[in-house]
Amino acid sequence: MRLIFAIIAAILFPGIAQAACTVGGGTLGFGATGSYAVQSGSVAGTSGPGGLSCTGTPIVLLSGNSARATVTSARNFRLGGTTGDLIPYRLSANATGTRNFTQGGTIDYFSGDLIGLLNGSNLQPVFHAAIQGNANVAAGVYSDTLTVQWNWNMCRLVNLAGICILSETGTGIAVINVTITVAADCRIAAPPLDFGSASLVRQFAEISQSVMVACTRGSSYAVSMTSGGNGSARPWRAMRGPGGNVLRYNLYRSDGSTIWDESNPLVSAAPGTGSTVANQPFTYRARIDVNQPTPPAGSYSDTVSVVVTF
Numbered sequence: 001m002r003l004i005f006a007i008i009a010a011i012l013f014p015g016i017a018q019a020a021c022t023v024g025g026g027t028l029g030f031g032a033t034g035s036y037a038v039q040s041g042s043v044a045g046t047s048g049p050g051g052l053s054c055t056g057t058p059i060v061l062l063s064g065n066s067a068r069a070t071v072t073s074a075r076n077f078r079l080g081g082t083t084g085d086l087i088p089y090r091l092s093a094n095a096t097g098t099r100n101f102t103q104g105g106t107i108d109y110f111s112g113d114l115i116g117l118l119n120g121s122n123l124q125p126v127f128h129a130a131i132q133g134n135a136n137v138a139a140g141v142y143s144d145t146l147t148v149q150w151n152w153n154m155c156r157l158v159n160l161a162g163i164c165i166l167s168e169t170g171t172g173i174a175v176i177n178v179t180i181t182v183a184a185d186c187r188i189a190a191p192p193l194d195f196g197s198a199s200l201v202r203q204f205a206e207i208s209q210s211v212m213v214a215c216t217r218g219s220s221y222a223v224s225m226t227s228g229g230n231g232s233a234r235p236w237r238a239m240r241g242p243g244g245n246v247l248r249y250n251l252y253r254s255d256g257s258t259i260w261d262e263s264n265p266l267v268s269a270a271p272g273t274g275s276t277v278a279n280q281p282f283t284y285r286a287r288i289d290v291n292q293p294t295p296p297a298g299s300y301s302d303t304v305s306v307v308v309t310f
Helices: 002-012 014-018 035-040 112-117
Strands: 020-023 026-034 046-049 052-055 066-073 078-080 086-092 106-108 126-131 140-158 164-183 186-189 207-215 222-225 237-240 246-253 280-288 306-309
Touching (some): 020 140, 020 164, 026 035, 026 126, 052 164, 086 164, 126 164, 186 306
Parallel strands (some): 026 164
Antiparallel strands (some): 020 052, 046 126, 066 140, 078 086, 078 140, 186 207, 207 280, 222 306, 237 246
């Protein structure tokens, strides 16, 4: 009788023969992001296949079903690179991050709210990853390797009494690479420059002032200034006022004689620290050409941008 029933079942449910679960590797990639996004915890999360894929004949929901993932992280759920820096991340079985994996811990995708991931005949568990903490790291590629031991047991067919008469059991190991590329970034603070007011050009005093810069830890960078509205900083930049009149001035490095423009960037003496506040000063001197004729009274201005290359 058992043999006859098995033959009938195979005829009525031909898809049973094609039912199968497979295990394969994959990648969880955060993509490329700036170092300050890592520090602020604003990197977008990522998700991807957990390595198990079950398709074919519909899975019958019974209490004995299980699809257990046991995860081991090579770096204890931290992304590492060549610099020795580490970026912690969270690995979860659900999108809300309430079912989190621990080192060597197991989560059953047929338990609790995870059962809702079952889509008819398909079970393809998903891993969700999110950057944690406020890591101050150098630019580079960071990665971790997850080894996932899958163990599954699920019913494919029940009899009229609701008892499982055809189940699928198996094990497999999936290797998943988790990656993020951190790009160098910088922050700038450049206060306005105000020469004040005077009746004659020779009465304008030289001003010493600083722009403040902070860049990704370990990064090299250089600072320069644009030529402003005059199109050139040599021999003079120019402020413009009423009637298109011009007031010549220039910006110099701290030595007071080297014109500071984009053709003459100043390389930072020390690598970036990753400070979230622009705190490394680059001092410059601003001077009005006292040998020019005094232009008509009025307000004169120019716009110069601070350029940081890294």
